[in-house]
Amino acid sequence: MCGVRLHISVLPADNPQQAEEASHMGGNANHPCRKCNVGGPSQHIQTDEGYHSLYLMKSAMKDVQKSVTEMQTAMGTKDKITEYWIEILLTKAKEEKKRDRTKSVQQIAVELEKWLDEQPGEKMSPLLNIAGLDPTKDTPVEILHTILLGIVKYVWLMFHTSLTEADCNLFVIHLQLTDLDGLNILPLCAAYMMQYRSNLIGKHFKTLMQTMAFHAQDLVIPALFSLIKAVGKLSAVLWVSEIHNMDEYLSDLEILIANTLDAFAEVDPLKIVDKIKLHLLPHVVPDIRRFGPAPSTYVLSSAIIKR
Ligand SMILES: [Zn+2]
Incomplete structure (x- = not known):
């Protein structure tokens, strides 16, 4: 007789929380x-x-710098628990140096290391001690925060801010007339969405990403229209609950992601540098290989948040 205990190594959350779990500084690093x-x-x-590297998933590690802050900035690593101890150790080292100027840096370091070992409590994120869990890989890109409230929201903002009042009204009429047959969305309320265009939530963006492409032609510049279409195509392929041929699916997805990034760069090149959510798109590919269809991690995170 033997018992087997299975556990899933996954930390679904929004991007700032996942950055914290991965001991990372976040999107501003x-x-x-x-x-x-x-x-x-x-x-x-x-x-x-450098610009093109943001389209990709890997780039070389940078050389190690001298001070703690420089090292953190260089690597983007920052652990909340370790940070607490770093502050204390820096102060203690300074005080010790002042108290006894004959001590070498090495001596002080040895003493402080011994002192730290004797202190109770965690010294670094306990997540790093969980066997089989790799917080950088096991924080899957989450489609609600990254796609709906990220990519689609950027596109929606670019779209409605480029419209005149008259075009807004025209778009509302077109959008309201959308044939919803075959779409897995709630009844559409176009006027409401336009009235509260800056305060929309996930379900509205889910509707917009599937329908905008059919109503935006001639209302916006061709580059923005291409972007709306690219995001529409990408999301249609992302929102699947079953994948029958993983290799083929991921290779299609990779192309759609690259097209979306190219389309963003065409409309607003700075977005590629400024918006970490765009850089996270290529990471969706290995995440899906590891965790399955993208909506499944969304379901998982909703369940965890509810609990
Ligand atoms: Zn990355």
Whole structure:
């Protein structure tokens, strides 16, 4: 007789919480991605190579700097629990140096290491001690926060801010007349969505990403229309509950993601640098191989948040 205990190594949440779980600084760090080492100083990002690296999942590790802050900025690593101890250790080291100037840095370091070992409590994120859990890989990109409240929201903002009052009204009429047959969405309320265009929630963006492409032609510049279509195509392929041929599916998805990023760069190149959610798109591919269809991690995170 033997017992087997299975546990799923997954930490679904929104991006800031996942960054925290992965001991990462978040989207404003020089290396803004919790899942890879992409990024660097702005001089690097401004080069062709640096800009293009944001489209990809891997880039070389940067060299190690001297001070703690420099190291954190260089690597984007910041652990809340370790941070608490780092503050204390830095103060203690300074005090010790002041108290006895004959002590070498090495001596102080040895003493402080011994002191730290004797202190009770956690010294680093307990998540790092869970066997089989890798917080950088096991924080799957979550489609509610990254796609609906991220990518689709950016597109919606670019779209409605480019419209005149008359075009807004025309779009509302067209949108309201959408044939919802075959669409898995709630009844549409176009006037409401336009009236509260800056305060929409997930279900509205889910409707817009599936329907905008059919009503935006001639209302916006061709580049923005291409972007709306690219996001529509991508989301149609992302929102599937079953994948029958994983290799084929992921290869299609990779192309649709690349098309979406290209379309964003065409309309507003700065978005690629500024918006970490865009860089997270290529990470969806390995996440789906690891965890299955993208909506499943969304269901999982809703269940966890409810609990
Ligand atoms: Zn990344």
